[in-house]
Amino acid sequence: MTDGIAVTADGEVFRGRSVGAGGIAVGEAVFNTSMSGYQEIFSDPSYAGQVVVMTAPHIGNYGTNPDDDQARRPFAAGIGMRSMSRRHSNWRATASLGEYLAHHGLVAISDLDTRRLTRHIRDRGAQPIAMGSEVTEAEVRAAASAAPPMEGRALAMTVSVDEPYVRPAEGSARGRVVAVDLGLKRDILTNLTRLGYDVHVQPATVSAEEILALDPTGVFLSNGPGDPEPLEGPIEAVRGVLGKVPLFGICLGHQVLGLALGGSTFKLPFGHHGGNHPVRRLADGRVEITAQNHGFAVDPWSFGDGNAPAPDESAAPWEVPLPAELATRFGLARPTHQNLNDGTLEGLACLDIPAFGVQYHPEAAPGPRDARGLFDTFAGLMDGTA
Amino acid sequence: MPRRDDLSSILLIGSGPIIIGQACEFDYSGTQAAKVLRSQGYRVVLVNSNPATIMTDPEFADATYIEPITADVIESIIAKERPDAVLPTLGGQTALNVTMELAERGAFERYGVELIGAGIDAIRRAEDRGLFKETMEAVGLAVPRARYARSLPDAMTAAEEIGYPVMIRPSFILGGKGTGVAIDEEEFRAKAGHGLAMSPIREILVEESVVGWKEFELEVMRDRADNAVIVCSIENLDAMGVHTGDSITVAPIMTLTDREYQEMRDDAITCLRAIGVETGGSNVQFAVDPRTGRRIVIEMNPRVSRSSALASKATGFPIAKIAALLAVGFTLDEIPNDITGKTPASFEPALDYVVVKVPRFDFSKFPSASGRLGTSMQSVGEAMAIGRTFPEALQKALRSLETGRKGLNADPVEEVYTSLSDAALRDALGVPTSSRIYHVAEALRRGFGVEEVADLTAYDPWFVEEIAAIVDLRRRLEAATPSEGGGEDLPGIVRDAKRMGFSDAQLGYLWGCSPDAVLALRRTHGITVTYKTVDTCAAEFAATTPYMYSTYEDESEVPPADIPRVVVLGSGPNRIGQGIEFDYCCVHASFALRDAGYETVMVNCNPETVSTDYDTSDRLYFEPLTVEDVLAIVDAEQPVAVIVQLGGQTPLNLAHHLQERGVPIAGTSPASIEAAEDREQFSALCRRLGIRQPAHGIATSATEAEEVVDRIGLPVLVRPSFVLGGRAMRVVFSFEDLQEYLHEMYHAPGEDGLDLAAAPLLIDRFLESATEVDIDAVFDGTELLVGGIMEHVEEAGIHSGDSACITPPPTLSSSAHDAIVAATTDIARELEVRGLINMQYAVKGDEVYLLEANPRGSRTVPFISKATGIPLAKIATRVMMGATLGDLRAEGVLTSRPITLTAVKEAVLPWSRFPDEDIILGPEMRATGEVMGIAATAGTAYAKALLGAGMEIPAAGNVFFSVADRDKQVGLAAAQALHHLGFRLVTTEGTARFLAHFGVPSTTVPKLGEGPGDTLEHIEGGEIHMVVNTPRGRRARSDGRLIRTAAQQRGIPCITTIAGALATARSLQMGRDELTAVRSLQDWLA
């Protein structure tokens, strides 16, 4: 047990003890408010380049198991927590979290005042943080201030698979989905194969021609890390397939879709990372509790010659209307989902071509599964029944 | 979907008296609902028989009916008020049951009333266990295998089919009454028989037992648009087999992976949809096999529950308030989250802390109870604590319980455990009891392995390991004793200890120094408390509501304030003798202070209460009520005054410690409080003032005790001046009784002789056949405001909390009345009371004796306030802060109005939870709650109170009548009255002869064991419909006791005092019309 220290780019110091690998980890500081699912979070490629602070105090309680990993290895740059469990207990566990962190060389600090850190990020906005053990405060401080901001970083290209691979459908296949891996989570794959699709996973560098050459029933754009704007390759590829095959994007995939449609994205003050975000389905007014993990969002007012109305400070965020229609490069689209905490756009659907995306995670893992039906929607689009 | 405008008036049904399994949480829920419905512009009509509730304060509803919660009464309220809708889901099982009854008799259709919240089909599907199982299986959820049985033989077959062990559940019962797990046929026979008797329809469900599985609960809310959210997840430390109400529970769930949690979440929502709970909160309970993860649904409550109160306090999400809004048409996304103000209620709270709830038991009051916990709830209250980690929250919760513990062992009481043999300790780990958690810590301290402890207790190993962390730290603390040098990293260890919830008292115990010395040491090292906010969102959004808990972290979040603050200390966990009444007073104090321009700061640790609602006071500290914890809050808040008078004994016990440390105490000084509690000081004061007390003395040896008794004469009331646990008060009629008592109380095993020195025996002359009178008053330094005078129905000797009382007093002579007021004024002046004082007197003929003076708010303050319309607690609070009664009159806070009503308070006792208990009343309080009956005459008011208390007095039939010799004279009147009412009296020979002498006929049966057809056989044969039996002595297996217990177990009303019998007989003369004539409190007090 050695001392651990974390310093934010703006110089705030947090002390705890190291419970993971040695060395210094640097990344954008984000907090995640999920109360369970740490393994899924640490292994979610969307956390590449980020140091995740878990607001739930006890981490490691139920150990780790091979089934819950969302990718081949953890992608988070570092972990901050309040209390690392001394023992784990669960019938599915095969290793403790400590063993997992050590095995993967992940830097993690426990015993932090994670609430103070969370409030700091909330009040001062997302910013880099560095953490480490057996290092001096000066070293950590220097690492934090040298860290680049998240804006402009095309991290998806670095986490994507190098080689394509196929995950066959469960049972007999009803079609073929080409999934562009921008940082794909395993549970997304599982949801697609469970519905009867062979999934051809392609690296982020895949072109429209290569996708179409696979004769897909549908194209899926995955979640992933970093800023969507510099992802020129994927955006181009999407433009090349839009209108030709049904397309569904989740999270970063949704942002890439938004950009391909001619909109723009912006960075949220501290992002959405948790499993309790209320999202209104605009079609029927129903609210889904969703899993979220993103720092950027599609600006609904950026399409066509749309202009954002002057913000109405008196209105509650969940009452601020979104534009009724989005004029995109591929015809009209419509906002389909809205975040009720801050009014941001959570989903859009094209009206003239078969394409839609959501900002949140219908596959959950971790988080509530209220929105799983979206995979059926995608299937319907591919079947031509939706 | 916005507010429903087609409704304008809504009837809210409360939950009645506090009983085991149904406590203050329904005052919290009813109050929230009434408040929010009125703020939405609805006319709120409310019925509840419990006067100690905030919800029944006249300002919380448009029409408040303090009436019995029976179908007849509610139907007449409906007929009178013609509400558009009834909201039945906020008043616990009581409200649901009466709603079902009303529905069955067609009352809602008759008056065109709509049920909102949950419809009758949904209630039925959830409440009928068989239907529930069918419904669950239909949507693919697993349930334990089970079958109904309506007779013992049938039940035995069912148990064979299912296979032992099996769980037994009587149909239509409350809070697990009569349920149990039987491991074999023999145990089954007994428990199934009892279960059949407990069920009003003589039916039990025989169910597959899953004892030892993990137990979980989810609190779900659903709205009209079918949006559903999980407000809170709860994991029980005690496995299946211990009722959740008796389990230590933890929020959020700790030992499930996200995948298992989400599956459970989906199941819970599926369950709500299948049951058809349209809107509102429900809780769903699950059992999970720790070896395989197999999950089954145990039950769901289609209403707000005790767990909802816990969940609301644990998360800051006001379930009852939101349930009420959903019931009138809103959807979750239309309701703002009060705590953030900027986000909607359609979300799931995220916790960045851990909540632990620990139940509190009062077994010492019920000698027949084994102390073993099971599937029927026995706890009388609970404490909740919030910490950043489980160990911290657990230790805080344990010291919040006020059972003399400073945390998880490491305190003087731990000797009980350290002195056990390993074998005894191992045995104790296998039995669920209220002290098992301490055995666990002791076992770990001795080096038992975590796995072994987990196996023996069926606690999840994760929890045991976290407890082991506490024990390890204790070892480090012991190795770092400051007086022995302290070791290298003393500050680090102390910081770790505080972060694990150790109290300064525990550190002081381990180090052999005072808690003050520990505090001083901490201060030199800068290890001081920080406060964090309960904000529903793990700090994702800024919170506007200061709902705080203490922990030891880097940053404290106490918001600055510029208005002067007053701290109100609450009453902690409910226990017998200190319940909701005190919470009522504290809440009133807070309201009064806010009105008077102060910022109010509430400190309490009872999750069931209105006081721990985040919007009751300006600031809420959910903290243990100990000197250390309160001082830290005072340090942080710098209040101008601290109110200790209203939370019962809890804050009173802290008063002088606080004052010694410079804390400003409002009102009556701690020195005066002590003067009233110290027998010698107080006797001297009474002598000085010429106030008569019963003759008394103190004995420090057995001989001295005999001398005192010789001097003052028999009978006497005896009690040790100090005992841990119960109070052990007893009436002694002979020297033999005295010897027996002394041996019981003072005989230490393995020692000769009796040692009274440590706790001298207090001896009072027992006043026989005296009328007890209670008075509640406020004194401002010059003037005494008499809140009310209550005459007890049962004679002195029955604890004031257990006896019925009447105000205005029906038989008190005016000279006795004047003597009481004069004595109360003198005492109040002498003690320099500022605020409330409660005095108890015994009146015998013309003589008035003072029994005791309590310079504080009493149990009867809310009752009196309801009966008179005088807001006593509010007035007292203002007086404490310096106002005079004259000032308050000028302000219009104190008004006087003529009293046109008679009010009766009746106590409610938990006998059905303790089926082997002798149900006689005595000087030791055992009631859990009370009801109020209001009418123009005492007879009707008493009858209403009886009805409200759930006494189902038959209108005709056979009464077994048997009274002690000393009761015969008065008993005669009761017998005559019953005879005239047409009851057939059944007696044994002596009584029969006595009655015959006065011309009252009766049927004679043999004494117990003296032939066929004795009383017990008649009772068991269902031929007796009511029992009047007054105790003759204290022999454990006396005939009387067997008869009373038999009656109790069969649900036959049993009256154990002559006064009670008389009053009952009188009330029986009341017709049904009189009992169902209803009148609102607003109307009575207009």
Ligand SMILES: Nc1ncnc2c1ncn2[C@@H]1O[C@H](COP(=O)(O)OP(=O)(O)O)[C@@H](O)[C@H]1O
């Ligand atoms: N099939 C069972 N086997 C073992 N224990 C059970 C079983 N069902 C319930 N219990 C235990 O009994 C307690 C009470 O049962 P429950 O169904 O929740 O009734 P209620 O809460 O209405 O009293 C539960 O908290 C649980 O610990």
Ligand SMILES: Nc1ncnc2c1ncn2[C@@H]1O[C@H](COP(=O)(O)OP(=O)(O)O)[C@@H](O)[C@H]1O
């Ligand atoms: N001298 C006495 N004679 C008869 N009854 C008494 C006497 N003293 C106390 N009692 C009875 O015992 C009850 C409890 O005694 P009290 O001194 O009021 O204790 P507590 O602090 O529990 O209220 C009283 O309510 C009264 O009924």
Ligand SMILES: [Mg+2]
């Ligand atoms: Mg239950």
Ligand SMILES: [Mg+2]
């Ligand atoms: Mg008393």
